[in-house]
Amino acid sequence: MRAVNPYLNFNGNTEEAFNFYKSVFGGEFVTVMRFGETPGCESMPETEKNGIMHIALPLGSSLLMGTDVPKSMEQVKFGTNSxxxxxxxxxxxxxxxxxxxxxxxxxxxxxxxxxxxxxxxxxxxxxxxxxxxxxxxxxx
Structure with missing residues (x-):
């Protein structure tokens, strides 16, 4: 196994969360993709096109990754499961x-x-x- 990479889902505040994590851990994002730049998302509501489709921040030899969950999908419920x-x-x-x-x-x-x-x-x-x-x- 090369790495274990946690992937976090957010209800529209992925960018805010990852800028916070970047301020704590340092480094630069290796990937920032927005829904509006992604093939297949053309029919997405304009209000969601600026959302984060995928973001990755290096943490040592791993990546912390995340996404915004579109409002059309079941919203994220944070709990004690991870x-x-x-x-x-x-x-x-x-x-x-x-x-x-x-x-x-x-x-x-x-x-x-x-x-x-x-x-x-x-x-x-x-x-x-x-x-x-x-x-x-x-x-x-």
Whole structure:
């Protein structure tokens, strides 16, 4: 397996969410495709043509990807069925990601040393996406 790439669906605010994630993780988008630029979407309502059909932001050797779900489809209901786990390379990096993602969100478990030996925390960001941030100095 080369990579595991999380794919997030949003109800029209993908661009806002991904600009937020870019501000936390850095990097540049490798892909930004809008519905209005996509073959087969010509009959889509004008109000949805500027929506994100596909976006990708590199996170280490993986990609964080996402899309806007058109209003003609069943809308996204965020819940507790998924989380994105980030294995940081240092405590400082873990804190930076955690604090950045927590801005405007809700901390479920602050970053702390855990009984299993890792430095770990959990949060839900302001877009309803759950994150687990982990740093384990025993892993190289």
């Amino acid at each position: 989380s994105i786990t980030i294995d940081a390379e240092s405590r400082e990096e873990a804190d930076r990601y955690f604090n950045g993602l927590a801005a405007g969100g809700k901390v479920g478990m602050p970053m702390d040393d855990m009984f299993w030996g890792a430095y770990y925390g959990m949060l839900t960001d302001k877009f309803g996406v759950q994150w687990m941030i982990n740093f384990d100095s025993r892993i190289k």
